[in-house]
Amino acid sequence: MEASKVIHAFYTDDEVLLDAVKTVKADHHHIEEVFCPFPVHGLDKALGLAPTKLAITAFFYGITGLSFAIWMTNYIMIEDWPMDIGGKPSFSWIENMPAFVPIMFELTVFFAAHLMVITFYMRSRLWPFKDAENPDPRTTDDHFLMEIPVHNNEDTLVALLSKTGAVEINIVDKQ
Amino acid sequence: MYQFSGKLKTFSLALIIIGVIGTAFSFYSGSKKTIEDAKHAIEASHNVGHGSSHEETAVHNDVADLENHTAKAVVHDVEEAHDATSDKEHAAHEEHVLHQLQNRPWSAFYVALFFSLGITLLVLAFYAIQRVAQVGWSILILRVMEAITANLLPTSIIMLVVIVASVMHLNHLFPWMAEGTVDPTSDNYDAIIDGKSGWMNATGFLIRSIAYLLIWNAYRFFIRKSSIKEDTANDGNKTYKKNFTASVIFLFLFMITESMMSWDWIMGLDPHWFSTLFGWYVLATLLVSALTVIAFFTIYFRSKGALPGVNDSHIHDLAKFMFGFSVFWTYLWFSQFMLIWYADIPEETTYFVMRFTEYKLPFLGMVVMNFVFPILLLLNSDFKSKPWFVFIGGFVILVGHYVDVFIMVMPSTVGSQWYFGIPEMSAICFFLGLLIFTTLRAFSKVSPIPAGNPFLKESEHFHYYNIEHSEEEGSTDHH
Numbered sequence: 001m002e003a004s005k006v007i008h009a010f011y012t013d014d015e016v017l018l019d020a021v022k023t024v025k026a027d028h029h030h031i032e033e034v035f036c037p038f039p040v041h042g043l044d045k046a047l048g049l050a051p052t053k054l055a056i057t058a059f060f061y062g063i064t065g066l067s068f069a070i071w072m073t074n075y076i077m078i079e080d081w082p083m084d085i086g087g088k089p090s091f092s093w094i095e096n097m098p099a100f101v102p103i104m105f106e107l108t109v110f111f112a113a114h115l116m117v118i119t120f121y122m123r124s125r126l127w128p129f130k131d132a133e134n135p136d137p138r139t140t141d142d143h144f145l146m147e148i149p150v151h152n153n154e155d156t157l158v159a160l161l162s163k164t165g166a167v168e169i170n171i172v173d174k175q
Numbered sequence: 176m177y178q179f180s181g182k183l184k185t186f187s188l189a190l191i192i193i194g195v196i197g198t199a200f201s202f203y204s205g206s207k208k209t210i211e212d213a214k215h216a217i218e219a220s221h222n223v224g225h226g227s228s229h230e231e232t233a234v235h236n237d238v239a240d241l242e243n244h245t246a247k248a249v250v251h252d253v254e255e256a257h258d259a260t261s262d263k264e265h266a267a268h269e270e271h272v273l274h275q276l277q278n279r280p281w282s283a284f285y286v287a288l289f290f291s292l293g294i295t296l297l298v299l300a301f302y303a304i305q306r307v308a309q310v311g312w313s314i315l316i317l318r319v320m321e322a323i324t325a326n327l328l329p330t331s332i333i334m335l336v337v338i339v340a341s342v343m344h345l346n347h348l349f350p351w352m353a354e355g356t357v358d359p360t361s362d363n364y365d366a367i368i369d370g371k372s373g374w375m376n377a378t379g380f381l382i383r384s385i386a387y388l389l390i391w392n393a394y395r396f397f398i399r400k401s402s403i404k405e406d407t408a409n410d411g412n413k414t415y416k417k418n419f420t421a422s423v424i425f426l427f428l429f430m431i432t433e434s435m436m437s438w439d440w441i442m443g444l445d446p447h448w449f450s451t452l453f454g455w456y457v458l459a460t461l462l463v464s465a466l467t468v469i470a471f472f473t474i475y476f477r478s479k480g481a482l483p484g485v486n487d488s489h490i491h492d493l494a495k496f497m498f499g500f501s502v503f504w505t506y507l508w509f510s511q512f513m514l515i516w517y518a519d520i521p522e523e524t525t526y527f528v529m530r531f532t533e534y535k536l537p538f539l540g541m542v543v544m545n546f547v548f549p550i551l552l553l554l555n556s557d558f559k560s561k562p563w564f565v566f567i568g569g570f571v572i573l574v575g576h577y578v579d580v581f582i583m584v585m586p587s588t589v590g591s592q593w594y595f596g597i598p599e600m601s602a603i604c605f606f607l608g609l610l611i612f613t614t615l616r617a618f619s620k621v622s623p624i625p626a627g628n629p630f631l632k633e634s635e636h637f638h639y640y641n642i643e644h645s646e647e648e649g650s651t652d653h654h
Contacts, residue, residue: 041640088519101509
């Protein structure tokens with residue numbers, strides 16, 4: 001991969017960062033990434049990011065869990081080893097359905113929650129033993145970092161960023 | 176300031192008058208019912224019910240005497256024995272059905288009355304919660320809630336009249352009030368009711384009912400006055416703190432009286448049956464309906480420009496509560512049902528047997544309306560901030576919970592002699608008209624903005640992060 005130059009601008013306040021992002025955006029520069037120690041409300045909108053589809057996946061994972069629970073209770077309690085539930089030996093899934101509702105509920109929640117977390121990890125490209133992507137460890141403590149790619153416009157960018165309240169501006173070669 | 180338009184005033188008064196006429200008519204035709212009508216009703220149910228023996232026994236009886244009466248009725252039908260006891264049995268059954276027929280207008284009125292009073296009461300309780308929790312977001316709609324609670328006084332007075340009428344034996348709503356239930360020498364003696372007579376006696380019932388109504392109305396009277404005073408008090412939040420204390424006391428009393436009220440006024444219709452979570456179940460029903468009513472009035476007042484600070488985020492929050500408490504209701508409803516279904520103890524299952532055999536469509540339909548529909552419609556975050564969606568969802572929730580109260584009352588009082596007709600519709604008209612009239616009148620009387628509340632600013636700036644406000648100033652400041 002060809003090495004490219006990027007600017008790293010550091011901020012120490014989320015409000016200042018948010019205003020800086022708006023200023024840079026207003027000047028039609030592309031912001032590659034912003035690294036924050038905590039979520040900043042409204043940052044996704046200021047960056048022009050599309051809304052997350054995680055909620056929709058959660059809904060379908062829940063449906064999957066519900067279907068799995070129905071299949072599982074039917075297989076275990078009715079087909080494989082028919083059980084007399086609550087003194088009602090009907091051996092029919094639908095007639096014993098009230099007994100299965102807690103299972104259906106729990107598995108719906110279980111599937112939705114766990115699969116959503118796994119989806120989130122995969123979508124964020126996070127997995128065990130992965131090297132951290134953030135360029136500066138201070139972004140895990142009290143600094144915010146804005147990364148802007150440079151295309152022969154170093155001076156204008158530095159001039160613009162220094163006006164936005166950045167506490168430090170570095171130009172680095174990105175591998 | 177909101178102006179209570181003459182058109183709406185006429186509309187709500189017309190609803191009340193239609194309701195009064197319809198109710199008067201149904202009471203008149205109810206009082207005309209004779210033993211002949213009861214015989215016809217029994218014959219009609221015989222013709223319908225001959226399909227299976229299970230249905231057969233169910234249509235003959237109602238919950239109050241299901242345990243002993245059922246067995247006798249079956250024996251009676253099978254053996255076709257026409258001895259003296261069975262004739263007497265027959266006459267008793269006819270009289271019982273006659274009582275159910277006479278109960279119909281009372282029950283229809285009682286369902287709508289309890290629903291209306293309950294909704295108003297829960298709006299008051301939700302309002303008190305806002306004060307006790309010092310909630311920020313809802314300050315701008317506090318006056319809407321206050322206005323709805325204006326309905327408490329008239330409904331309380333009507334409730335008192337119905338209760339006094341019941342105690343005076345003008346109706347047969349509460350079977351435990353019948354003659355001789357606690358007299359061991361009487362034919363009517365009922366050991367179960369006798370065992371509960373420490374709680375179920377007319378004097379205690381009357382005293383408790385009056386106490387509940389007094390407590391609720393006293394708080395409502397105080398807080399409304401004091402809340403208006405708060406606007407101009409400017410006394411370093413002294414009035415505000417006083418209102419806080421009053422609300423804490425009210426909530427404490429409310430939690431006790433609400434449970435007791437549901438035992439007395441609803442579970443008392445089925446004196447043999449009991450459920451330990453009934454109070455919460457009734458609470459959930461009324462709370463979700465109360466939040467829907469608040470959302471409806473908020474949407475209406477906002478569309479009239481009477482609530483300038485209320486934005487889509489406030490609507491979103493109300494819809495979240497509607498959604499959440501719909502799920503909560505389902506949880507309690509199902510918890511009650513599943514335990515009784517699983518254990519299968521006769522004295523508990525009578526309640527559901529009656530509802531499942533005679534009221535199958537409304538009984539199951541209400542679960543769809545109160546659970547499946549709100550889940551599908553209000554699950555999506557975007558839909559919750561669209562007034563139109565909230566209205567559709569809320570309408571189904573209100574109808575569903577009316578049916579819920581209907582299912583709590585009717586099987587115990589009219590048994591298989593139920594029908595949705597003039598008495599029910601007139602009662603709904605009456606209480607709907609009353610609610611609209613009292614609320615709009617109360618809202619038009621004072622400033623819609625509680626200017627003295629220290630959290631007013633917070634409410635004005637309330638912003639749920641993924642909602643775009645259409646005509647909002649200062650949207651950069653949303654913390």
